[in-house]
Amino acid sequence: MVGYSLNLKMKRRPEWLETLLQSKFFGPCYDHHDLRKNEMNVFCIDCNRCVCQHCLSSTAHYLHKLLQIRRYVYQDVVRLQDVQKHLDCSKVQPYTINGAKVVFLNPRPHARPPKSNSGASCVVCERSLSEPNRYCSIDCKVSVVLEKLKNRSQFISFPIPEFGDLSAKENRNPEQNLKEDESSETDMSVGNGLRLNSALKPKKQLHKRKGIPSRAPLC
Template sequence: MVGYAIHLKKKKKPEWLEVLLKSKFFGPCFDHQELKKNEMNVYCVECNRCICQHCLSSSAHYLHLLLQIRRYVYNDVVRLHDMQKHLDCSKVQPYTINGAKVIFLNPRPQSKPSKSNCGSSCLVCERGLTEPNCYCSIACKVSVLKEDAKRKQSPPYITFKIPEFSDLSAKENQNAEPNSREEESSNLTTESSAGNTLHPCLNSALKPRGQLHKRKGIPRRAPLC
């Protein structure tokens, strides 16, 4: 998966994009509830808040960076030309309304993933897209970039080699051979020691007797004088 960096200006705070995606637009403005056409359809990047058309007339948002929020198929969209001034919108699916290209802020709800005939779909919600786009909204692209950033910051995994069964059996046989030799030598020493500790009578009885020498000739009695 190829990542695409979001380029922000140095003066803007990095958290303004998250606030933008979580904001609820086209609701009544709390500061101008008594006035007509007080729906909040503008986002002030510098103040990180939603404002209405009447808020623009005050000096509080003078020379601030603003984004005009529009509605398309009951969802919040922003012009592609306006959003590209603040961040990289490449690979996000654009749509054309009133002759201008717009992109969705958040993914549209769907009952089940729908893939297009072109074979391209959103990498997050699997909504059908046209090639070469990979995201159906800005929120989908931001979520993928966050995951890539976490993977780069996470420490590398330490892998351990698990010996196979054949290696274990070979090592066991090698360890068993010297043990068997030691047992045989110990048995021999015990037998020899057992033979040395027999009773002295048994030892004399087990010893081979020497051959008896027979007397030569017949004894004769000396003559009587």
């Protein structure tokens, strides 16, 4: 996947993603409060801040990674094609606006109905979804993914082989340890040589014992 990703060492959201999900868009830009159409509806990933269209006209955000924020049913959404470059949005419920697919940044407020066996629902807020989607927004998926990664990191362990009492061996005379190591290596080489010779030694051919010859009957 191109762009940003989540790994096992990450226990919280990236800083830019945290800002994106917590920002209030479409408010007036403080740097261009005296200009028209100064709504902050663009998020700059590199600068980790909300900007307006007038901010983009300067060279400060030249070649920066930008996300255009849109509104759908009074909630903030982004185009799936744009955000997919930076986050894996698979199984997030998409919606179509003016021929383009969009996804919600945060879950929409709603009264949680009781779960039903028919149809899919968001694993976090239980909103009804269409198969095979499992999340109603980016925020819901990120929270679930980070929780899974956190649980996996807690259970990851590396087995340590048992070598016996190392402290007792360290306390011995170094010459004695060297003799023991040499004797163990000799025994091992002899054992390996015997097994190798027995494996390469041709097998004896077993001849079946002839039976007692039967004489012809007397005429």
